[in-house]
Amino acid sequence: MATNTVIDARGLRKEFTVYKKVGRLKRERSIVAAVDGVDVRVERGEMIGYIGPNGAGKSTTLKMMTGILVPTDGRLTVCGMEPVANRRHLTRRLGVVFGQRSALWWDLPLRESFSLLRHVFAVDAVEHARRLDRCRALLDLDEFLDTPVRQLSLGQRMRGELTAALLHGPSLLFLDEPTIGLDVVSKQAVRSFLAELGATGDVTIVLTTHDLADIERLCERLVVIDHGRVVHDGGLDALHRRYGSQRTVVADLATEPTGPVLVGGLTGVVDAADPRRLSFALPDGGLSAGALVAQLAQSVELHDVAIVEPDIDDVIAKLYNGATG
Known part of the structure; x- marks a missing residue:
């Protein structure tokens, strides 16, 4: 019977035996x-983004x-198969x-x-050529x-590794730190490629990374593991709500305000370095950024407006530290 579930893990557990030295001769x-x-x-x-601190259990999960x-x-079933018993077919x-x-x-x-x-x-051969041509175009492979391989830069080699992983037409792609150590240009090339690949819906992608910018730009769903357990499974917005992070509207006024600027119950915080710059923290479920800017424009003359998204690094740090927001 056909199913759309590619990975199904229920109560997945992996134990290791560890020996610790006790005294001079004994081990516990x-x-x-x-x-x-x-x-x-x-x-x-x-x-999906599958993340966690070092030692959280990410690599062990992927190896299973x-x-x-x-x-x-x-x-555990992957692509409808038990991984160990069907490893050759699953590959x-x-x-x-x-x-x-x-x-x-x-x-x-x-x-x-x-x-x-x-x-x-x-x-x-025809399928291989078609897939290679697509990767050549999207990842700019022709020049190298x-x-x-030993003469390739790290960014070039990573683009080659991504191509190699896709040439046989997999239905599931595991990526472990695909942008680590890459320069800005190479990172952008890899991210753009993965975004386009994900948008087709042809390949299911599990991305493990410490670069949270990858998660923000590529993944709608985030699974966070810590101490071997899933501590969050959902969208980034839900994570921000859970830990109380807020979007901020930063408004540059044409002239310095003569007093406090109040909009929709929110008071603008004046920037110490520039008295014409005000920041408004948007509470969850309250005034939207668009509504705030519209109301603000009716009371003051605006020179520029920016919406600053909450820093996911801070949110994840709170989650790892067990904060409740």
């Missing part, structure tokens, strides 16, 4: 749960989903870009790596297609 054995009852469901075509690790407990359905592993041949030109991957996955 303990069981540590790296993943402790994760429930997550990902539907076809979704692009790709069939590298056997779960200790719980249920053909997955694209994986992990920062510590490469799918490219170090001493071969990039073009030849792509050709070898076509044979490894037994991809039809004939360069050995």
